[in-house]
Amino acid sequence: MDKDISEITDKWKNMNQTHIDTDEKIGPYLDKYFMKYKKTIYDSALSLFYALDTRNLRKSHKHEPISIQALKCFKDFVDRNQATIEEAFLEQKVILPACQFAIYRESETWISTICKYYHVESLPKADRIRLLQKTVNEKKFSSAAWFAIYAKVIREFNLQDIYVPLICQTRISVVEQLMKQDPAIAQDVVACMDKYIDNAGELASFARDIPGANFCLLNDKGIAKFAKRLAREYKVPIQICPRIDYNAKMNAIKFLFRRRYEQRKPMDKRTWETMIDSVFDLDSPASEDNNLVLELIYDLTNYQQYEEARRLAHLHRIPENKWPKLLLSNRSSPDRPLSRLGSGKIISDRNPKLVSVEPEKYSVDLPDDKIFYINSHEKFKEMNSYITKHPLLAIDTEWKPKLGLLNECNPKAALVQIACQDRIFVVDAVELCRDSEWATFVNAIINNPNLIKLGFSIHNDLRAISELIADMNIETKPESFIDYAQFHKSLVQAFKIPLPDYPASSGGLSKLAYTVLGKYLVKDDQYTNWAMRPLTTDKIIYAATDAYVLLEIHEKLESWCQERAINYEVLMKALLKKDSTKNKVNIK
Known part of the structure; x- marks a missing residue:
């Protein structure tokens, strides 16, 4: 057996030195080894794993370590030959060392594979719990979590001994793996975190004995933020986490x-x-x-x-x-x-030292009778018919602001604003939340690749629309969107377009409007409960403005490109072929 293992390791070294694709070429040698020792496959495989691990065969810059390749080949071999492999040869004296080896590697891949293919569940439960406790005592907390899951002893152990140290190490993904196993575990984790709200010092004191503890995050603010996220994501009842x-x-x-x-x-x-x-x-x-x-x-x-x-x-x-x-x-x-x-x-939101002259306020360059409030099925149907005839649209949404409460749902669109060159439509999504015309709107506009849609952080608007129609069996496949939150930056970086200074206090779409148009958006009504009805005329105009300004920004950027002999239309088409939520443009 030692001779066969040496042959495998020598082949792997030679392939690495000659830059051959070892991932593919080493496979036949591993298969040959497993076939030769098929009758004692479990013992022989473990011997191979130990040998490859102790021979200090480092990972090359291009390929996985040979021990991982051997593990994958072992899995494939057992799967292909399951009917002819005699599991009777799998004895407890092999299973326990295999578990110990996998735990020592501190790798989920190793632990999950060994637990499955070495049938760790066949071990007496007391032995599995004893091994889990030993792992915790050795402070291998990630390994302990994975072993508890894959060895099926997650409900027979005090998991607080595992997840509290993991929280101290900020190994949050591992903690969440435990939480996903059972709603009761999720509740236990959140209830435990609840104890440390405004008392992070106690947790930090405990963490002194935990290797790799991240003390930078073990403060009241960090613990509260993490605990709230878990409580919301796993829908833990408020009674369990009162703090x-x-x-x-x-x-x-x-x-x-x-x-x-x-x-x-x-x-x-x-x-x-x-x-x-x-x-x-x-x-x-x-x-x-x-x-x-x-x-x-x-x-x-x-x-x-x-x-x-x-x-x-x-x-x-x-x-x-x-x-x-x-x-x-x-x-x-x-x-x-x-x-x-x-x-x-009073908290001033504008620094007079940074803005010597008050910039001009932006207003929609359309008469009021060109702003349409859509609050009936008939109006919605007419709007859909009208805007599909326009190749360029701007879309925005408004929703009830989130407060970060535990029982909050994802925001649903309360208004959907669509602007074309000569009209603006403000759709009352609260009044029309169940209207059948949403199917037409999504299929003919959102999913239509022939209509170019402008937006600002458009992924948030699309998410709000998706939440609105979530139970209406309408599939959204957004096509041909351009997100100006990123696109204007691409223009500046690619073509060095000189842009004016902007007020440091402004941000978002208001900042873009000032940067491109030299005018700023009045955002006094930004924080409004848009789900309230009735809406005032001022609020409807405010909502309409956020959509229409994108068309003017688009027109201004197009004229700038023309002045610099840049084909803006070609640029747009190139951008539309890319992920519309990222808008990363690489132009030479």
Whole structure:
């Protein structure tokens, strides 16, 4: 056997030195070895694995290590010859060393393959648990997780001894492999993380004995962010993770409060009320909700927002003996006007040192009667018929803003805006959420390769539309989209087009509009609950503007290219052949 193994290793070395494709050429020698020792295939294969591992045969710059190639050949050989291989020769004295070898390699590929082909499940459960405990004691936590999964002992072991150290090492993908095995495990992991919310120091203290612990992420903010993601992704009930839920709601309240009471252009009252009310579930409130509401009532009272404080107190049935004294003494006082709040509380969103001259505001160059609000089946049908006749469109969507709460769903489009050269359509996706014309819209426009569609971060808009029609059995295969979030950068990098400076405070589409058109978009209504009805005329025009400005940006960029003798049409066609969500252009 040693002679055969030496022959294999010598062949592999020679092939590497002569730059032959070893992945293909070494296979026949491995097959020959496995066929020769077919009657003792399991013992012989393990001997080969050990020998290849101990002979320090390094991976070449082009090929996998020979031990991995041997493992793959072993799998293929057993699969091809399953009917003639006598598993009776597979004894416990072979299985245990095979498991130990795979665990030592700390590789999921090795552990999963050995567990499957060496029939590790045939070992007594006590032996498998004993081996798992030994792996944990040796602090090989990734190997322990994989062995627990593939050796089928995941429910017979205290997994907290495995996943907590993995969290300290930020081996999150391995933790999630455990969570996917059973919803109960996912809940256990999130419940464990819940203990460390605002108490990351305890976890960091535990991590001192964990090799490879990532202390940079073991802080309150990092733990809270990670725990919230897991709780949302695995739909863990709020009752299991009250601290995570409390933390998420508190952050949402702080964010909304700043938007409403500490911004130069405050959030409108209707949006504030619908958004702040959506933070809490009035039908089944969490245990800490009243405390959060009470804190908010005190903050509102300090800002002399007495009417809103009373509204929330009544809505959440906060007894008057818990109200702030200042609120009790102002039972009938109205809210103080926002414009009269202390200037020290206002957060300026424009740095006057960076912008010496106030830039011009962008407005749609169309009369109001060319902006159509689509809120009926007949209007929707007419719109679809009209816009399919135009080869160039711009698409945008609006949705209810996300607050980062545990029970939030993925955003659905509340408005869909489509602009062509002479008209803008604003589709009320809330009113028409079940309309049959969505099938026509998707097939004739979204999936139509002959219509060029412009967008900005278009993948977000397409996702919102997909969520809207998710249960309507309509397949989306987006074609011919150009994402200007990336495309204009490609033009600048490829052709060195000189662009004007832009306000450092602006960003996104507003920044692009200023960069290309020299005008900025008014984004005061950006943070609006777009699912509210009815919508004001101002908000409809705001939504329409975000779509139409893309057509003007497109026209301006086209004229710039023509001035520089660049064939913009050819450039567009080349771009459309690429992934429309990336828009990476390589032009020489």
